[in-house]
Amino acid sequence: MDDFLRAAEQLFSEKGYGQTAMEDIARLAEYGTGTIYRYFESKEALYGELLERKMAAYLEHLVAQYEAETTPRGKLRALLHGKVDFFARNREFMRIFVKEFVPECSTMAAALTPEARELRGRCLALLRDTIEAGIRSGDFRAMDPDLAVAAISGLGNELLLHCIRDLDGEGLGEAEGFMMAFIESGLASGDRP
Amino acid sequence: MDDFLRAAEQLFSEKGYGQTAMEDIARLAEYGTGTIYRYFESKEALYGELLERKMAAYLEHLVAQYEAETTPRGKLRALLHGKVDFFARNREFMRIFVKEFVPECSTMAAALTPEARELRGRCLALLRDTIEAGIRSGDFRAMDPDLAVAAISGLGNELLLHCIRDLDGEGLGEAEGFMMAFIESGLASGDRP
Amino acid sequence: MDDFLRAAEQLFSEKGYGQTAMEDIARLAEYGTGTIYRYFESKEALYGELLERKMAAYLEHLVAQYEAETTPRGKLRALLHGKVDFFARNREFMRIFVKEFVPECSTMAAALTPEARELRGRCLALLRDTIEAGIRSGDFRAMDPDLAVAAISGLGNELLLHCIRDLDGEGLGEAEGFMMAFIESGLASGDRP
Amino acid sequence: MDDFLRAAEQLFSEKGYGQTAMEDIARLAEYGTGTIYRYFESKEALYGELLERKMAAYLEHLVAQYEAETTPRGKLRALLHGKVDFFARNREFMRIFVKEFVPECSTMAAALTPEARELRGRCLALLRDTIEAGIRSGDFRAMDPDLAVAAISGLGNELLLHCIRDLDGEGLGEAEGFMMAFIESGLASGDRP
DNA sequence: TATGAATGAGAGTTCATTCAT
DNA sequence: GATGAATGAACTCTCATTCAT
The missing domain is CATH 1.10.357.10 (Tetracycline Repressor, domain 2)
Known part of the structure; x- marks a missing residue:
């Protein structure tokens, strides 16, 4: 879960919220896309x-x-x-x-x-x-x-x-x-x- | 062309860039959607x-x-x-x-x-x-x-x-x-x- | 618009609502997927x-x-x-x-x-x-x-x-x-x- | 196994097949999600x-x-x-x-x-x-x-x-x-x- | 020149199923 | 046997852009 927050922080900071796809965050955190949704309801x-x-x-x-x-x-x-x-x-x-x-x-x-x-x-x-x-x-x-x-x-x-x-x-x-x-x-x- | 810029200024300011659709701008400016592209290459x-x-x-x-x-x-x-x-x-x-x-x-x-x-x-x-x-x-x-x-x-x-x-x-x-x-x-x- | 309704009728009837994808309906109606959404808010x-x-x-x-x-x-x-x-x-x-x-x-x-x-x-x-x-x-x-x-x-x-x-x-x-x-x-x- | 069937009957009846998730059934039956698959090949x-x-x-x-x-x-x-x-x-x-x-x-x-x-x-x-x-x-x-x-x-x-x-x-x-x-x-x- | 219907790539989200523990 | 975290294919929906009229 912290992996996702870390990845999200980096990407949101670099590219902005709108330019960051959930898939990007998952990939950077080295997880599958769907896994994020076990921890967070939505983007x-x-x-x-x-x-x-x-x-x-x-x-x-x-x-x-x-x-x-x-x-x-x-x-x-x-x-x-x-x-x-x-x-x-x-x-x-x-x-x-x-x-x-x-x-x-x-x-x-x-x-x-x-x-x-x-x-x-x-x-x-x-x-x-x-x-x-x-x-x-x-x-x-x-x-x-x-x-x-x-x-x-x-x-x-x-x-x-x-x-x-x-x-x-x-x-x-x-x-x-x-x-x-x-x-x-x-x-x-x-x-x- | 100024119509579009005026409409764009209002909408971008109100809703933000990402939340504003080209169609919204065209409608507010009272033109067809495609017309914007005669004056501007892209959003x-x-x-x-x-x-x-x-x-x-x-x-x-x-x-x-x-x-x-x-x-x-x-x-x-x-x-x-x-x-x-x-x-x-x-x-x-x-x-x-x-x-x-x-x-x-x-x-x-x-x-x-x-x-x-x-x-x-x-x-x-x-x-x-x-x-x-x-x-x-x-x-x-x-x-x-x-x-x-x-x-x-x-x-x-x-x-x-x-x-x-x-x-x-x-x-x-x-x-x-x-x-x-x-x-x-x-x-x-x-x-x- | 009637094209979509006709296609939808056929597919919903054949496969059921849940088994019919919007893309299927669009394809049968010979339109792009997004086009349906110009006429209908949602599935x-x-x-x-x-x-x-x-x-x-x-x-x-x-x-x-x-x-x-x-x-x-x-x-x-x-x-x-x-x-x-x-x-x-x-x-x-x-x-x-x-x-x-x-x-x-x-x-x-x-x-x-x-x-x-x-x-x-x-x-x-x-x-x-x-x-x-x-x-x-x-x-x-x-x-x-x-x-x-x-x-x-x-x-x-x-x-x-x-x-x-x-x-x-x-x-x-x-x-x-x-x-x-x-x-x-x-x-x-x-x-x- | 009967636990799953009972839970499934209740949920399928209440919400319908498509609206019932395997996880819901497992939770109602008080088992882990994966356990269902020991008894049933698929949904x-x-x-x-x-x-x-x-x-x-x-x-x-x-x-x-x-x-x-x-x-x-x-x-x-x-x-x-x-x-x-x-x-x-x-x-x-x-x-x-x-x-x-x-x-x-x-x-x-x-x-x-x-x-x-x-x-x-x-x-x-x-x-x-x-x-x-x-x-x-x-x-x-x-x-x-x-x-x-x-x-x-x-x-x-x-x-x-x-x-x-x-x-x-x-x-x-x-x-x-x-x-x-x-x-x-x-x-x-x-x-x- | 002006249009707006049509498009399709791309995004967020769900969930049946798997598998390491 | 039991688990539940992880997965990724599949689906709905959005919208910048195009083009025939």
Whole structure:
């Protein structure tokens, strides 16, 4: 069953959902076509399961880093580092992730499963809570937290894609530093020492 | 021919490339199915043509605003405002744009046409040139301009999508202000008056 | 479209619904497989349409004969003769008819369409009304009309099948005479002159 | 092995041959899927075996009643009562029986096994012999015995189905009385005391 | 030039049957 | 004997593309 999820991740990432045939997945996993259907009800269900698992792993990864920190700045850094770290080790999923995290891009007829939506919401909520706490504490300037979440998400995704796609994964460290600095400046309150 | 492009834009935006049948496009454009093939070699060619035209219009729009400005900050603001302005009036295309601007998301078997890639590159080059000029002039701090371009693109796209998708186009003015402030902080040199 | 219905009638009759592939129907009709789907939404819809058309023709045929008569005995004879007559000229449909007229035999996942059920009901209602009228007039003895309808239907179907299947259509005249006599005796009131 | 036959009878009756999967049968019988194939060569063989057993039981039941009678009228009544009696206690099989007794309805690719055909023939022969004897004895009027067999079979089957299907098994007694009277009238010689 | 009926390759899915354990 | 995971042929259905009119 994990064989199928692995094969599916690779192919969906390389060719996209619509261009990947169930037969391709089965062949890559070295099984017969019909065997997939013993484990997954349909192609969509397979894709949904893949997304849920990865999203769950991502959330878990973020939470682990996040809870070790206490200040808004610390939590923000933890979330940003967690993102870079997770996708550095899940590059194939990155390409799928940006499609599905941005609903407009989804290629599935049916959108994310409710479970996956829930996980996506919880990832974003970590960031939002952090920003709101930072605003209250005066670390960040007053702003609409939803806009900030959108800005930071989009910025981070695109930077990661840039490194993974154009730089073949090189320069992730530099990009992380840049991202941190850029975002912290963007969020910073005008008060300067 | 423009009828087909208009119909295609609407349907691709609403349902996605894979879920849109040539017959649907023809019907919406009020022509026979076969007629499309008098003007476009294939479904992909139609999609490619649509992208090229829109990209060209986008580039033209950006250039017009851009050339009216002389300072890096002015040009940056022109590009950001131009983006918001263009997509506020091309909301349907926005959903297609984010798919194709981020090549990973493309649903087509074949990626962007070379012409479209070229146009995309020229849009990004405007921003890149602006950033480089700003770094030289000391308006912006020293940084890798490619990272800055990626960051700003992703940030802007996601903010626009947030407004168009979740807010139904409301709040674009506020989002533009937020975007400007966020990006200018992120780019700003440490020197403060 | 009629080509498909003709081909479908023949093949469903010969091999049964489940054993008939859409490709078989298309080939017999001398069309490509996909063409069927321009006219029928699905295999079930094709079958449903076939049944409806034939049932409608059968009902029309029965009604024509029925309305020319005024007495219960006359109407009964008209219905019985109409049945023999119709199926003598629709032998292929006879085999499908008995399947679907007897719901237990239906091979479709989904049963008859509501339209077909309605038509089936109206065919049976003609017979039922006739029997009730005959009972009231004293031509027939008192009995449960539903039982009589079931008895006469089953008797007639099986006799027709016997002739069509085992006798290759021979002996229909003799069978009709036998059926009339048998049923009239069965229904007759005990009063004899 | 009987477990499989019981499970198969239930499922074939409820859902039909084509809609019943071997796995369903195995699960209901509380065995593994592969185990069925230790006892039956194929799905068709299982169905065939089921039919043969039931047909044999039916024949035995008929013969027992039949041989206790000496007159044609007595034998006829025994056969009719035997039929009602058997199917009242084998309602699930009734639905399969009508399919297979009327070969046109068979859902199997291959028709009845030769053994089952033989048994079917012997059931019908009992009735046929009875009718011929009755004609010779003058109890029944002169007629084609094959037509009479067909008429009586079809009539009886449909009446039984009507009770089992529409009346949920109620009214079998009334139906049996009606059937006897109807058939005896139909067969009766014109001579009246 | 415009059409839309026709096509057929290709996709997802089912399930009777097999066989290593 | 019993199992149930694995199989792959077969089937239904879709749709980009063609071409006779």
